[in-house]
Every structure is written in C-alpha cells, then in structure tokens.
Amino acid sequence: MNFDRHRRMRRTAYMRDMVRETKVGKEDLIYPIFVVEADDVRKEVPSMKGVFQVSLNLLEKELAEVNDLGIKSVIFFGIPNEKDPEGTGAYHDHGVVQEACRLSKKHYPEILVILDTCLCEYTDHGHCGLIDSKTQDVDNDLTLPLLVRTAVSQAKAGADIIAPSNMMDGFVSEIRKGLDDNGFRHIPIMSYGIKYSSKFYGPFRDAAESTPSFGDRRTYQMDPANRLEAQRELESDLAEGCDMMIVKPALSYLDIIRDVRNNSNVPVIAYNVSGEYSMTRTAVDMGLLDEAVIMEQMVSMKRAGADMIITYFAKDICRMIDEGME
Numbered sequence: 001m002n003f004d005r006h007r008r009m010r011r012t013a014y015m016r017d018m019v020r021e022t023k024v025g026k027e028d029l030i031y032p033i034f035v036v037e038a039d040d041v042r043k044e045v046p047s048m049k050g051v052f053q054v055s056l057n058l059l060e061k062e063l064a065e066v067n068d069l070g071i072k073s074v075i076f077f078g079i080p081n082e083k084d085p086e087g088t089g090a091y092h093d094h095g096v097v098q099e100a101c102r103l104s105k106k107h108y109p110e111i112l113v114i115l116d117t118c119l120c121e122y123t124d125h126g127h128c129g130l131i132d133s134k135t136q137d138v139d140n141d142l143t144l145p146l147l148v149r150t151a152v153s154q155a156k157a158g159a160d161i162i163a164p165s166n167m168m169d170g171f172v173s174e175i176r177k178g179l180d181d182n183g184f185r186h187i188p189i190m191s192y193g194i195k196y197s198s199k200f201y202g203p204f205r206d207a208a209e210s211t212p213s214f215g216d217r218r219t220y221q222m223d224p225a226n227r228l229e230a231q232r233e234l235e236s237d238l239a240e241g242c243d244m245m246i247v248k249p250a251l252s253y254l255d256i257i258r259d260v261r262n263n264s265n266v267p268v269i270a271y272n273v274s275g276e277y278s279m280t281r282t283a284v285d286m287g288l289l290d291e292a293v294i295m296e297q298m299v300s301m302k303r304a305g306a307d308m309i310i311t312y313f314a315k316d317i318c319r320m321i322d323e324g325m326e
C-alpha cells in the first residue's frame with residue numbers, strides 16, 4: 001500500500017515538482033564579493049578558483065554580471081590599501097565597502113547590499129578588534145564602539161542589512177543601539193553569532209588577506225564539538241535584538257542549522273564558506289564529482305532549515321537554474 005502511494009507521487013515530472021519539499025531559487029542566494037580599494041585589480045584567489053578580488057573601479061562590471069544572472073543580494077568584503085592597528089579603514093566614511101555599497105546602489109539600486117561589520121580585514125594584525133598590549137588578546141570593551149562606528153558608516157553608505165561578524169560580547173545590542181540612535185531603526189542586523197572555529201575558513205583568509213599575524217581567533221569562536229553552545233548564542237543574540245541568524249560553516253553544521261530553525265522564528269542563513277566551496281569546486285573541476293553535487297549541497301542546507309545561503313557558487317547556481325537543473 002505504502003509502496004503504491006510512493007509510486008503514484010513520483011509518476012510524472014509535474015507531480016514530482018508539486019510534492020517536492022525543498023527548492024533552491026535565485027532569491028535564496030547571497031553572493032560574496034571581495035572588493036579591492038586599489039585600482040585595476042581583477043585577480044583570481046589562488047585557493048578559490050572562479051572567485052575574484054575586484055577593484056572598486058571594476059566593480060560596476062562585476063555587478064552587471066551578477067544582475068544579469070539574477071542574483072538579488074550581495075555581501076561585500078573589503079581589502080583596503082592600508083591597514084593599521086585600529087582598523088580605521090573599517091569605519092572610514094569613504095572606506096572600501098562603504099564606497100562599494102554607494103556604487104552598487106547607484107547603478108543597481110534593486111540589488112540588496114549586506115555589509116560585513118568587523119575590523120579584521122582592516123587591522124594590520126588581522127584580529128577582529130583592538131589588541132590589549134599586555135595580554136595580546138582582543139579588548140572587548142575598546143572594540144565595541146569601533147564596531148558601532150563601522151555599522152553606522154555602512155548604514156550611511158546605503159547598506160540594506162548590517163552583518164556583524166565580530167563575536168565581541170554584547171556586539172548585537174551595541175550595534176542595534178548605535179543604529180537606532182543614528183536614525184537607522186529600519187536597518188536589520190544579520191548576526192554571525194553562530195560561528196564555529198573552523199579550518200574551512202582557510203581560503204577566505206587568502207581572499208580577504210586577513211590571516212592573523214599572531215595567535216588565532218579561537219578565543220571568540222565556538223568549539224565544533226558543541227551543539228548546545230549554539231543554542232545559548234542564539235538566545236543571547238535574539239535577546240540583544242538580532243533580526244536574522246547566520247550559521248557558519250554550513251555543510252558540517254547542518255544539525256546546527258536545523259536547531260536554529262526549530263528554536264527561533266527569525267530567518268536563518270547558511271554560510272557555505274570558502275573551504276566548502278574550494279573542496280567542491282576542485283572535485284568538480286577534476287571530474288571526480290558531477291557538477292550537480294553543488295545543487296545537492298544547496299538543497300541540503302535548505303532542507304536543514306536555511307532560508308538563505310551565502311555562497312561563492314551563486315553564479316554557477318544561477319546558470320544551472322537557467323539550464324533547468326534542480
């Protein structure tokens with residue numbers, strides 16, 4: 001009896017579509033772009049084939065391609081000309097991502113712009129905040145006001161969503177307050193609150209040129225072995241006023257995505273990180289795996305409960321959708 005029902009449901013392609021539980025559409029995708037402040041750079045990231053660092057002056061062309069493919073959202077990461085111990089480039093009114101945002105809004109106002117709010121791409125030591133000279137650790141309380149300044153300058157530049165990737169204690173509530181006080185009550189916060197200490201971030205550091213020069217970021221990222229800790233992070237970020245929650249990485253953390261989906265009513269974003277991209281990209285390029293695994297991975301994230309996916313595969317996926325692949 002059950003077997004017959006199973007067969008009936010799969011009889012035609014139309015029926016299969018109708019009963020399909022999970023779909024990946026272009027509107028689910030957020031495409032990360034590495035923007036270089038220096039002129040005339042379009043350089044492939046060695047550890048991420050198919051992903052480029054693009055100069056501000058060449059960004060319009062990149063956005064034209066993104067727009068033509070039907071990608072609706074982007075997140076910019078900045079590569080400034082100069083870095084310093086205080087990460088001043090992060091909160092400069094004409095910093096690289098602020099300018100990237102203005103340019104995007106000018107030419108493609110309909111593309112949603114998310115800006116990553118952290119200092120690590122702008123500090124010469126590569127850490128996410130100011131360093132206490134005695135302990136060589138990031139000083140939480142000194143860093144928070146700079147994160148607020150960064151978020152406000154990004155909102156002023158026209159960002160649609162602020163995405164703090166910093167994990168300082170109290171970062172969401174401080175940024176929320178800073179945005180509210182400066183007339184940006186309507187700008188949502190997409191928190192990276194559930195961020196595991198992962199080796200899958202390796203290629204990103206290459207792409208964003210942000211490898212820490214000493215120590216690591218493990219003190220403010222979560223242990224991959226912990227699941228309940230994610231629940232505590234989720235609860236504290238929600239209490240602080242975050243509007244959307246990122247889980248990072250994605251593929252080895254599908255259980256965490258499902259937990260967040262089941263235990264909150266905010267949109268959940270899976271960050272399909274650089275190492276996950278490079279691993280799959282390499283296997284597909286070498287002919288070891290069919291390209292369809294890319295879509296299968298996206299489906300797995302949505303099935304786990306993700307509403308959106310930040311992925312370097314966004315362009316490939318749009319092409320696949322255009323070619324009728326599901």
Ligand SMILES: [Zn+2]
Nearest residue numbers: 118119120128
């Ligand atoms: Zn950071």
